Amino acid sequence: MASVSSTSNTTSNSNDTALPSAAVNLNDVSELQNNFISLMVAQVQYQDPTNPADSSQFINQYSALSQVQSLENLNTIQKNSLVLSDNLQNLTAAGLVGQQVMVSADNVQLDGITLNGQAKLEHASSTTTLQLTNANGVVKEVQLGPQEAGLMSFTLDPEALGLPAGKYDVAIKTSSGEIPKVEIGGVVSNVRVSSEGPVLEVEGIGSVPFYNIVEFGAGTRSA
Template sequence: MNTTNSVGDSSFDYSALNKKADSKTSAMADQQETFLKLLVKQLQSQDPMNPMDNAQMTSQIAQINTVTGIEKLNEAMTNLLSAYGSSQSMQAAALIGKQVMAPQSSFEFDPEKKLEAGVTVPSDVSQVAVAIINKDGKVVDEMSGSVKPGEFLPFEWDGSLSDGTKAEAGTYYIVAKGINGEGKEVALTVNGWQQVKSVEFAKDGVQVNLASGSKVGFDTIQQVM
């Protein structure tokens, strides 16, 4: 039977856990040491009557400092992104079982209550038009107006039609379009309330699985109920 090392087993080599990090630090230190040795050798070998220009020496020292600074900056950014990813994963896990406002195209309308939805408005869009379409592809209601660029636009539909009647219960589709700064028409994302069933921690980011069967990115969630 296979056994695993216990916490107190002295045969386990804990130093192996830090070998990767130590090798990175050692490589950076070796690079600096090599540069300084070359610089000292250059100073020792220079012609006393024609010494190295101070500006040239300062430039070389600045170069190695720049390389070292970039290495440290990259390491800091990697640690920051790792911490952000962990934080995002914890936030996503807390959504399980809750209702969220996420991308959705079809809605089940109940005449006894209002249909709630929302439009994601890009930062370059200030005019939005929304169309509600029945299962036969007919536009049953429309709304439009000016909006604040980059602001999430929530709205409700009570099923009232232009002829004064009430829309029947069933499946409806909502399509939204906007006019950007160049005067071009662009399709906008429509969102609806959906329950979160589970979350996935993928390489390309946190994915949220919804009760409707769709999967959306965690960064597309607009509101949480």
């Protein structure tokens, strides 16, 4: 009987040692869980009846293993959700080719085509001015007149304004001191997929990240 007790103690000690090392192997959570259960059954089967293992240790270790598995599953779900979100964003962007969009922009590329623009005013303005600054720093001011609070629309006709083709910084000044964000409408000619998301080529504006689009199907382009 003494020899049996010695063998059981040795088996129990061996399993106690192997159990934690198996529990930290995260390469395959499913296989890890199966191994843990097999080790737990073997340890219970061969434990010393006079010195049984503490069952609370099994419960704590199995609970910790379950938490690891839950975290792994959650991580997988999150990764799949991100991939799905990226694919949906790319599909949405691709569907905008040939469509009119309104983009938040601080510069425009004038090449003879009339562009539609808008800005949201928080306060009424008795004097509202659209400023266009070319690459040489020359400023062209367009008076938009008094404006009420709310959405204000305007057009950019390079020919009527006597503006040669080129890139211009665009800004709106108001009598209230407010400097609203300028939104310019243009047609999407193509979409490029990048590591930071889809980039749209918008007529009259240039390359625009997808998140800079503020409105879809905004008005129509004037020829």
